[in-house]
Amino acid sequence: xxxxxxxxxxxxxxxxxRGNWSSGCVRKKLLQCERINQTGKVAxxxxxxxxxxxxxxxxxxxxxxxxxxxxxxxxNNCSCIAYAYVVGIGCMTxxxxxxxxxxFPSEGADxxxxxxxxxxxxxxxxxxxxxPVVVAIITSAICTFFLCRWLAKRKALKKKRTVVKLDTADAxxxxxxxxxxxxxxxxxxNNIVALIDPVISHPCFQSEISRCIHVGLLCVQEFVKDxxxxxxxxxxxxxxxxxxxxxxxxxxTERRNAVEESSEQSQKRCSVNYVTxxxxxxx
Numbered sequence: 001x002x003x004x005x006x007x008x009x010x011x012x013x014x015x016x017x018r019g020n021w022s023s024g025c026v027r028k029k030l031l032q033c034e035r036i037n038q039t040g041k042v043a044x045x046x047x048x049x050x051x052x053x054x055x056x057x058x059x060x061x062x063x064x065x066x067x068x069x070x071x072x073x074x075x076n077n078c079s080c081i082a083y084a085y086v087v088g089i090g091c092m093t094x095x096x097x098x099x100x101x102x103x104f105p106s107e108g109a110d111x112x113x114x115x116x117x118x119x120x121x122x123x124x125x126x127x128x129x130x131x132p133v134v135v136a137i138i139t140s141a142i143c144t145f146f147l148c149r150w151l152a153k154r155k156a157l158k159k160k161r162t163v164v165k166l167d168t169a170d171a172x173x174x175x176x177x178x179x180x181x182x183x184x185x186x187x188x189x190n191n192i193v194a195l196i197d198p199v200i201s202h203p204c205f206q207s208e209i210s211r212c213i214h215v216g217l218l219c220v221q222e223f224v225k226d227x228x229x230x231x232x233x234x235x236x237x238x239x240x241x242x243x244x245x246x247x248x249x250x251x252x253t254e255r256r257n258a259v260e261e262s263s264e265q266s267q268k269r270c271s272v273n274y275v276t277x278x279x280x281x282x283x
Contacts, residue, residue, distance in 0.1 A: 001231040003240065005101075006049055007119040010240060017242040024097070029116040033078035044117035046075065048083075053108035056084055058099045060092035067091070074114065084111045180220065180250045187217060187247070212237065214244050222251035 004025035010016035012023040030038070032046045048071065065073060070091035074080035082094045086109050101111075186195050192210050215236045221227045226248060228236065235241045 001235065003235065003238065005051070005113060007113070007115040013240075013242060016240055027116075029119055031078070031081075031114065031116055035116075046114050047117050047120045048075075048112035049115050049120060051103070051111045051113060053104045053106060054084075054111040055100070055102035055104055056086075056092065056109055056111060057082070057094055057101045059096075060084075060094055062089065063091045063093070065091045071112070074112075081114050082111060084109055183213070183217065184250060187213075211239070211244070214247065217247035217250065218245065220250045221248055 002021035004010060007028055008025035009028050010021075010023070011026045012020075015021075015023055032043055035041065035043050063070070063073065067085040070083050070085045070093070073091065074083040074093050077093070077095075079095045080093050081096070082098060084092045086092065098113075183192075183195055186192050192213055193206055195213060196206070196209050215228070215233055218226070218228055218236075219233065232241065236244060
């Protein structure tokens with residue numbers, strides 16, 4: 001699974017959404033030198049984004065300058081797009097494209113990617129709004145799943161001496177169905193905007209928030225094969241995967257009402273005698 005670095009986006013979104021990342025990523029905003037060449041206006045100086053534990057790209061240009069001089073050397077060269085300094089190797093800079101860039105779980109080296117100054121300024125409102133919504137949806141889905149299982153097991157233990165027992169799905173429906181049921185109803189009515197908190201509901205962000213809710217519904221599908229992996233979720237939220245699959249009805253909605261009502265009526269017609277008395281008589 002590939003993803004674009006901050007300040008970059010897929011070059012071919014259609015291929016990217018199909019899992020073909022061979023076209024790579026391109027910059028969202030021009031660097032200082034490019035802006036000066038196109039507009040003639042002097043803009044703010046470029047900055048560097050620090051990436052840790054990285055496998056450094058191929059085709060580096062090496063020099064023996066210090067760490068501080070390495071940064072200035074790259075910044076003063078319009079062709080330089082990244083630099084790194086490794087003890088024992090020295091200063092390395094990259095021109096053109098970054099090839100074979102990977103992030104390791106540990107070890108690796110620090111890589112500094114050159115970005116337009118505006119890319120590293122304070123995050124805009126869109127990010128501030130989207131991140132809490134995403135975290136809330138995913139956290140809610142995970143908590144709902146495990147809480148339902150715990151409540152179902154606890155209830156089953158209390159009822160183990162009785163004839164009638166609630167299965168896990170029934171318990172989850174009783175304890176956890178309401179919120180997901182509301183979300184599912186609004187989704188089917190094409191009115192998912194009604195689920196958004198008015199505090200953060202703004203026309204500029206509705207499409208992004210609706211996408212987050214769409215991904216949230218996919219995360220709580222009944223069958224594992226229908227749920228996206230975390231890496232796929234990230235790609236979906238970053239709009240790297242454009243076309244999202246249509247969610248099916250979640251497992252914990254009130255879709256079993258008819259079954260429950262039938263079961264309850266059946267239970268009302270039956271009685272359970274827990275006391276049995278046996279009397280032995282001679283013939």
